[in-house]
Structure formats: C-alpha cells, structure tokens
Amino acid sequence: MTLKKKKRHWVLVVLDMKTYTCYYLDSVRNSTINPMLRQIIDTAMALYVIQSVNWVKAKCPYQTGSTECGYYVLTFMKVVVEEGI
Template sequence: MFGIDRLDASLDNSSFGRPLSAGVSFKLEQDLLYQAHRHNTQEVRAHNICSRLMASKLNQLVLAPFNPGGHWALLAINAYDETVYYLDSLRTTSRVDFRYVTDMDITIFRSQKNIQTSRKQPIWKTVKASCPLQVGVVECGYYVIRYMRDIITNGSIVVTDLIDTRTSYSQLELDEVRMELADFLGGHM
C-alpha cells in the first residue's frame, strides 16, 4: 500500500525509489504488503487499507495496487473526499469484492475521524477513457507501477487529471519502469 503525501518529502529506508517530484514521497509499507501476501483474505485487505486510510492526511491519495486473481489493477483512494479511482489496464476486472472492502474501510474511516457526510457510499470513478490500455498479456504489474509513477509525478489528487490519455504505454516507458523496479529490488538483496 502506498501513500502520496505532498507535504512530507522525507524518505527513509522503506522508501521505494526516490522522490519523483519536489515535495512528494513514495513510501512502501513493507509490513502491510507482507501481511497481505501471506494472508490474502478480505479481512486482511480491509485491515490494511483501513490502517493506511487512518494514517492519511487531507489532500493525500492512498495508492492500493491489488491482484484479484491473475491480474494487477490499482485503486487511488482519497478518503477525505470519499472518492475511489479504479485503474485497470485491461478494463476487465470485476470490482465486486474489493469494492465492498474499500467502501467498508471508508465508512470506518469516516466514523473514526468523525466526518459527517450525506453520502451513503463513496464515489467510484473508473478511469477508462484516459487510462492507457495494456496491449500484451503480462504487463499489468508494470502498468500499475507506471500509473502510480504518473500520479506521483504530476502531483495532483484528482487522478483523472493525471493519467496520460494515450491508448498505451510505449515499450521504452515500460522498460524504464522495469529498470527502476530492478534497481529497487537489487538494493534490497
């Protein structure tokens, strides 16, 4: 689970990469990822997302990459605005199970933070028209990483304004993400 905080530019040992733009930090919540990997249940996913939402600040997106089974997609959650952006490079993944978990987490967040709202459920925005479409069959994880990189680099909390409107990422852009990931993982071995 990742959080984008435009107010905190500090990075520590658990950081993924380096700041991608001034005032933006990209932190890897390693313990949450480890728990989610070991126990991929709705309860653990709900706990992990809720913990990250509770730690989030106003004007901060929580980026939650997830794999509902054989395919990676991305949720960008603005808990204070009760908006969830859904980015899927294949545009085919069913959202039923993680939508329930995410809606429940935002309800818990509102209750714990004592936020009053007239909405019964968060607003879900599927980023289709502007979300680059995956052309191969194995690149979904790299697309999710690239989506996160684009969101962080552009530094806004309105995801639909951040994602490039091309139909697909170029091979060079995906290779750039592969190299950054390899450098990061190589530094932790």
C-alpha cells in the same frame, strides 16, 4: 503432476480522502470494478463514518498482451505521485 498457475492481475486503486472518491485503474480493456475489492474498500471507509464512496473507473492506456499489468500499475502510480489524480 502438473500444478495449475492461478491467474493474477494487478490494478490500482487511488483513494482521494478529501472528496471520498475512489479511482480504479485497470489496464485491461472492458473490465469492470472487482466486486470483492469494492466491498473491502466500501467497508473500510464505512469504519471512518463515510456513508458513500464515489467510484470512478479512470481512463488509462490498455495493455496489448496478457502479462504487462504490473508495468501499467507502476506507471499509473508514478503519474499519480508526480502529477496528482
């Protein structure tokens, strides 16, 4: 019996609560914002009586292979913590 591996991909979402902006960083070229993730965040923000969230697909370096997304997400996180959004 062969077990089929689920494909998993890491992205980074950074919420700026001062401006109600959600920055979406994805290291895969030509990707779109995951609709399920967007719905979860929009719903959560609505609980805090925030009518709308400004979504920004941030520019970032793109991975060349198919397995480096974790490295890119951690690098994005480091930059955000050290330099801000």
